[in-house]
Amino acid sequence: MNIEELRSYCLKKKGATESFPFGEETLVFKVGDKIFLLTGLDSHPTSFNVKCDPEEAIDLREKYPNSIFPGYHMSKKHWNTVVLNGEITLDQAKEMIDHSYELVFNSLPLKIKKEI
Numbered sequence: 001m002n003i004e005e006l007r008s009y010c011l012k013k014k015g016a017t018e019s020f021p022f023g024e025e026t027l028v029f030k031v032g033d034k035i036f037l038l039t040g041l042d043s044h045p046t047s048f049n050v051k052c053d054p055e056e057a058i059d060l061r062e063k064y065p066n067s068i069f070p071g072y073h074m075s076k077k078h079w080n081t082v083v084l085n086g087e088i089t090l091d092q093a094k095e096m097i098d099h100s101y102e103l104v105f106n107s108l109p110l111k112i113k114k115e116i
Contacts, residue, residue, distance in 0.1 A: 001046055013031065052080045
């Protein structure tokens with residue numbers, strides 16, 4: 001998954017938006033004005049930060065020690081950095097993106113969820 005494929009996948013999410021609030025090198029995807037994924041435009045291989053259930057985050061880090069790490073510059077409890085270096089499949093990466101989106105979407109106020 002390259003940066004364009006990642007961008008396309010994220011923008012297919014209902015209500016997803018993209019922006020550059022941290023500078024021109026960090027692409028941020030939000031739903032309801034809350035971040036669900038960040039990625040560096042110049043990361044090779046592609047890597048990104050996603051929100052994750054704290055227990056699942058630990059399990060994933062243990063299962064994929066060369067690809068999944070505590071979130072870089074994020075809450076280490078709630079965020080993982082995922083490096084797409086071949087250790088995890090494309091489907092697994094998409095599942096992590098979906099999980100992050102769902103966690104953020106479900107945390108939104110009901111009014112905003114209905115608007116989305």
